[in-house]
Amino acid sequence: MRADWCVRRWPVAMVGLTIALASAGCAAGEGGDAPASGVHRTTEVGPGVFAFENASHRTMFVVTDAGVVAFDPISMDDARAMAAEIARVAPGQPLAAVVYSHEHADHASGAPALMEALGAEAPIVAHANAAAPLAARADPAQPPPDLTFGDRLTLHFGGRPIELHYLGPNHSDNSVVALLPEDRIAFAVDFVSHDRMGYQDLASFSFPGQFESLRRLSELPFDVIVLGHGENGDKASVERQIAYYDDLRDAAQEAVSAGLSEDEAAASIRLEQYSDWLNYDQWFELNVRGMYRWVTSQGG
Ligand SMILES: [Zn+2]
Numbered sequence: 200m201r202a203d204w205c206v207r208r209w210p211v212a213m214v215g216l217t218i219a220l221a222s223a224g225c226a227a228g229e230g231g232d233a234p235a236s237g238v239h240r241t242t243e244v245g246p247g248v249f250a251f252e253n254a255s256h257r258t259m260f261v262v263t264d265a266g267v268v269a270f271d272p273i274s275m276d277d278a279r280a281m282a283a284e285i286a287r288v289a290p291g292q293p294l295a296a297v298v299y300s301h302e303h304a305d306h307a308s309g310a311p312a313l314m315e316a317l318g319a320e321a322p323i324v325a326h327a328n329a330a331a332p333l334a335a336r337a338d339p340a341q342p343p344p345d346l347t348f349g350d351r352l353t354l355h356f357g358g359r360p361i362e363l364h365y366l367g368p369n370h371s372d373n374s375v376v377a378l379l380p381e382d383r384i385a386f387a388v389d390f391v392s393h394d395r396m397g398y399q400d401l402a403s404f405s406f407p408g409q410f411e412s413l414r415r416l417s418e419l420p421f422d423v424i425v426l427g428h429g430e431n432g433d434k435a436s437v438e439r440q441i442a443y444y445d446d447l448r449d450a451a452q453e454a455v456s457a458g459l460s461e462d463e464a465a466a467s468i469r470l471e472q473y474s475d476w477l478n479y480d481q482w483f484e485l486n487v488r489g490m491y492r493w494v495t496s497q498g499g
Pocket residue numbers: 301303370371389
């Protein structure tokens with residue numbers, strides 16, 4: 200590893216201001232570890248934009264002329280495999296930054312392994328609300344961010360803008376959407392998916408923020424969206440998610456208005472038009488229950 204990778208400045212344009220972060224030191228990593236297993240796959244989504252996935256989780260990294268911006272490292276093992284893929288497709292490029300989509304452990308773990316494998320320290324960027332839970336967790340695999348933001352931050356590495364948008368509370372209160380405006384590629388995790396149910400009984404979801412987040416996401420200028428689970432989507436995928444949560448809310452509201460109990464609503468609401476979506480059999484009834492609880496919490 201070249202020592203000078205660690206002694207450099209990270210220019211970050213934040214709300215029109217350019218700041219520089221200093222390196223906190225340099226890990227003596229080996230770099231280029233082989234993937235831990237055969238479950239990983241890397242796909243080029245656009246020029247220098249790569250989706251990286253294991254059997255259940257998907258993340259993204261972006262190659263610029265001034266280093267690689269990596270999103271969720273997923274886990275220490277996945278991060279080592281991701282580092283090997285970064286070294287393969289962008290040999291000699293340093294790690295420029297790590298960006299957490301949100302603070303949940305199954306996405307925000309692994310940054311130390313990524314840095315060690317690539318032999319460089321890099322700033323970790325996240326939404327401001329992610330800092331406290333990560334600090335409280337005190338897990339060495341999930342270091343808190345070095346740089347946080349509120350509504351929007353644009354990273355500039357090698358003249359390639361990477362916009363980070365906060366669309367409000369949804370699946371977490373710190374979910375970050377990335378947008379590469381020049382490539383019309385976005386990245387979003389857990390609050391949106393491609394033709395897939397919401398997670399279980401939606402207990403982690405914040406309504407009405409979830410509705411608002413999806414609407415704001417649909418207004419961003421992208422053609423392809425890399426998603427934290429499942430296949431990549433497009434603008435139509437997001438529109439279908441909007442329709443799904445609207446239909447689910449309307450059905451739950453109707454059930455509450457008709458005096459149905461939660462069990463009766465769960466047994467009778469079907470929304471067959473979504474029956475071919477991923478996890479319908481496992482999670483749809485739970486989605487109904489979660490939405491029913493939210494509707495009743497709002498007074499029906
Ligand atoms: Zn999550």
